[in-house]
Amino acid sequence: DAKTTQPTSMDCAEGRAANLPCNHSTISGNEYVYWYRQIHSQGPQYIIHGLKNNETNEMASLIITEDRKSSTLILPHATLRDTAVYYCIVRPPDNNAGNMLTFGGGTRLMVKP
């Protein structure tokens, strides 16, 4: 699986957009970009994924550059409850049994009042 690089930590003011970058310059053509987050020792929570088009759901937006070498997760209006470690992961589609996740260090996002 391709490796990802994320900043170790970021701060964001409550109510503002949080933009979390991820570099994945060695991503392969069939690999997807996934984002998960982990709130204080809880189980990781799926946020969003994409292949090459930008994606949006009720939690966040994912912007993937045209060359697919980097992406940005956007939380449009961060709240204190969004304080968590955010993991950017790249992985291929499932084989016939699924596929493990390889977590890096992630970005510790602190949302401040």
Add this chain to the structure above:
Amino acid sequence: DSGVTQTPKHLITATGQRVTLRCSPRSGDLSVYWYQQSLDQGLQFLIQYYNGEERAKGNILERFSAQQFPDLHSELNLSSLELGDSALYFCASSVASRGRISEQFFGPGTRLTVL
């Protein structure tokens, strides 16, 4: 609530002992994954089962073993415990459909403390 359940929530035991962690996947999910999260190693994949069969192995020690039962619940067995085995152990499940993308849903974890 992810739909994945894990028991027990907390476990405190002594070095040299053996423990069993249990996971019930979401209804309909055939794949179960086990991950370990320690302070110095981060989240690491241990092992995956699919419909009762082992499918992938990660950084799992020989002292650790797992199985998935016909009802699809899974157990992770940790033996000859050492202080360094103290960690959060997460179970995740997914539908797993070949060639497609399936999310993994994580349970709340079991916090193991070895004294």
